[in-house]
Amino acid sequence: MKRCHACGREVTPPEPVGRKDACPHCRTELRCCLNCLFHEPAAYNECRESQADRVLEKDRANFCEYFRFREGGPQSAPQPTASPRGSLDSLFRK
Numbered sequence: 001m002k003r004c005h006a007c008g009r010e011v012t013p014p015e016p017v018g019r020k021d022a023c024p025h026c027r028t029e030l031r032c033c034l035n036c037l038f039h040e041p042a043a044y045n046e047c048r049e050s051q052a053d054r055v056l057e058k059d060r061a062n063f064c065e066y067f068r069f070r071e072g073g074p075q076s077a078p079q080p081t082a083s084p085r086g087s088l089d090s091l092f093r094k
Helices: 084-091
Strands: none
């Protein structure tokens, strides 16, 4: 299942996804880093593909030749359960 990074709704993009293809629900460009399999916020240039050119606007259409539409929708960063400072403070409470 492929999902739009902006609205989260399921999409059926053409193969290959063109630079002008847009989400039918919110009209956001589909061929962008935020929809790509290789997009990784923690990686260098936010991309796991080491040969890809740097793209500054991750939410805009681009010409990256390594683009592969991500299955399952946009990646979400894990939410921390508690702040490190809060955990440390709880250890020393009386």
